[in-house]
Amino acid sequence: MRSSLQKAIDTITFPFRALTLFEEDRFGLSSLATERFDYVARHVRGHCLDLGCGRHDRFIQNHLGGKGVGIDVFAYEGLTPDQIVEDPTDLPFPDGSFATVTLIANFNHIPEPVRDPELAEVFRVLEPGGNVIITMGNPLAEILVHKLVEGYDRVLGTNIDMDGERGMHEDEDFFVPNREIAERLGRAGFTGSELHYFGTQWGLNHLMIGTKP
Numbered sequence: 001m002r003s004s005l006q007k008a009i010d011t012i013t014f015p016f017r018a019l020t021l022f023e024e025d026r027f028g029l030s031s032l033a034t035e036r037f038d039y040v041a042r043h044v045r046g047h048c049l050d051l052g053c054g055r056h057d058r059f060i061q062n063h064l065g066g067k068g069v070g071i072d073v074f075a076y077e078g079l080t081p082d083q084i085v086e087d088p089t090d091l092p093f094p095d096g097s098f099a100t101v102t103l104i105a106n107f108n109h110i111p112e113p114v115r116d117p118e119l120a121e122v123f124r125v126l127e128p129g130g131n132v133i134i135t136m137g138n139p140l141a142e143i144l145v146h147k148l149v150e151g152y153d154r155v156l157g158t159n160i161d162m163d164g165e166r167g168m169h170e171d172e173d174f175f176v177p178n179r180e181i182a183e184r185l186g187r188a189g190f191t192g193s194e195l196h197y198f199g200t201q202w203g204l205n206h207l208m209i210g211t212k213p
């Protein structure tokens with residue numbers, strides 16, 4: 001968890017951090033990834049499945065002390081073969097295996113036709129009383145960040161853009177509205193749809209929580 005001083009510094013420096021998009025913490029500042037992981041970790045209730053974990057399974061390993069499992073549809077650097085699940089509508093876990101499932105910066109990357117089936121599968125692998133946590137940015141911020149990472153990788157030769165490396169599907173989006181997420185959570189059987197905005201990102205990112213009754 002970040003200290004109060006770190007949060008104050010991160011709030012003041014948000015525009016610089018958002019435009020430079022460094023992947024790891026640097027110059028005494030938190031990366032946007034560290035920040036979103038920090039906000040999500042506060043709501044994790046126990047053994048956690050991080051669905052769409054990205055490179056190196058950073059959330060489970062660095063923010064939950066390894067207490068959970070990170071999986072992804074794509075064989076990113078730092079993941080083992082057992083962490084690759086090509087079809088997340090058919091997860092290789094028994095019913096009620098997890099206290100929390102996280103979908104961090106990726107709900108818009110789930111192709112639209114499989115969003116409901118995937119949430120139904122998330123519901124199945126959660127224990128009763130468990131929660132699902134979905135993060136989503138403001139629409140303009142999401143489009144700007146996606147364009148910035150594409151541009152940086154092209155011009156500077158960096159490799160920040162995980163979605164470019166994987167290759168985006170035509171049914172993916174840059175952004176999904178809260179109303180759509182809430183409706184899909186409801187259809188999957190979740191109650192709640194609690195909203196929390198990220199203060200140190202000036203409210204331009206947030207998370208939504210659904211609970212399995």
Ligand SMILES: C[S@@+](CC[C@H](N)C(=O)[O-])C[C@H]1O[C@@H](n2cnc3c(N)ncnc32)[C@H](O)[C@@H]1O
Binds near residue numbers: 054
């Ligand atoms: C922007 S990256 C975010 C990665 C990581 N969660 C993070 O916060 O750094 C989007 C991730 O969504 C994953 N993804 C793509 N299709 C998915 C699907 N159907 N279900 C879950 N994740 C998916 C991608 O492979 C990628 O790892």
